[in-house]
Amino acid sequence: AQKVTQAQTEISVVEKEDVTLxxxxxxxxxxxxxxxxxxxxxxxxxxxxxxxxxxxxxxxxGRYSWNFQKSTSSFNFTITAxxxxxxxxxxxxxxxxxIGDDKIIFGKGTRLHILx
Amino acid sequence: DSGVTQTPKHLITATGQRVTLRxxxxxxxxxxxxxxxxxxxxxxxxxxxxxxxxxxxxxxxERFSAQQFPDLHSELNLSSLELGDSALYFCASxxxxxxxTGELFFGEGSRLTVL
Numbered sequence: 001a002q003k004v005t006q007a008q009t010e011i012s013v014v015e016k017e018d019v020t021l022x023x024x025x026x027x028x029x030x031x032x033x034x035x036x037x038x039x040x041x042x043x044x045x046x047x048x049x050x051x052x053x054x055x056x057x058x059x060x061x062g063r064y065s066w067n068f069q070k071s072t073s074s075f076n077f078t079i080t081a082x083x084x085x086x087x088x089x090x091x092x093x094x095x096x097x098x099i100g101d102d103k104i105i106f107g108k109g110t111r112l113h114i115l116x
Numbered sequence: 117d118s119g120v121t122q123t124p125k126h127l128i129t130a131t132g133q134r135v136t137l138r139x140x141x142x143x144x145x146x147x148x149x150x151x152x153x154x155x156x157x158x159x160x161x162x163x164x165x166x167x168x169x170x171x172x173x174x175x176x177x178e179r180f181s182a183q184q185f186p187d188l189h190s191e192l193n194l195s196s197l198e199l200g201d202s203a204l205y206f207c208a209s210x211x212x213x214x215x216x217t218g219e220l221f222f223g224e225g226s227r228l229t230v231l
Contacts, residue, residue, distance in 0.1 A: 108158035
């Protein structure tokens with residue numbers, strides 16, 4: 001069964017610090033997708049990234065970067081030079097791509113506070 | 117604006133009652149997902165429909181049911197409501213539904229309060 005664990009329930013850092021959000025997943029499928037979503041205080045869910053299991057290249061998008069390591073079943077998310085606007089709940093999610101079931105399971109989220 | 121529309125935005129009702137939440141997916145999206153977000157439970161997957169057919173089921177209670185209509189909008193029916201059903205219910209849509217799981221576009225959610 002698929003499972004996503006975000007062990008960090010809540011993190012607080014001072015603005016401009018770098019912060020890494022951890023995500024560990026479990027799956028028996030060889031083909032799967034990993035996602036990160038952001039939920040700011042306004043409540044909407046914003047897509048950040050999708051990565052398939054065959055693409056282990058790390059990705060950088062501005063101040064955001066993602067480190068996918070199959071060997072440790074982790075898909076960590078780093079914010080560099082954090083800003084107050086980064087304060088939100090961040091969710092990691094997993095979908096197994098086997099035929100007949102492509103539900104997307106979310107972790108419990110990490111609440112990130114960026115202090116001015 | 118994600119393009120996914122959920123109604124109503126807020127709903128207050130009493131225990132034992134029944135409510136219907138409605139979702140209109142983005143134009144062209146065939147898949148609709150329903151999630152429940154409680155304070156301490158994160159996002160719980162309830163059910164997914166693809167082009168009118170149920171495709172995947174999560175921990176959806178028997179008191180809850182859903183369907184996707186020919187025009188692709190979806191409804192989530194919650195009956196015999198209990199206090200613990202109070203939550204934010206999200207609908208999401210995706211163009212995919214097969215083996216290539218795509219990005220989910222979320223609606224703004226329907227906040228249900230059961231008194």
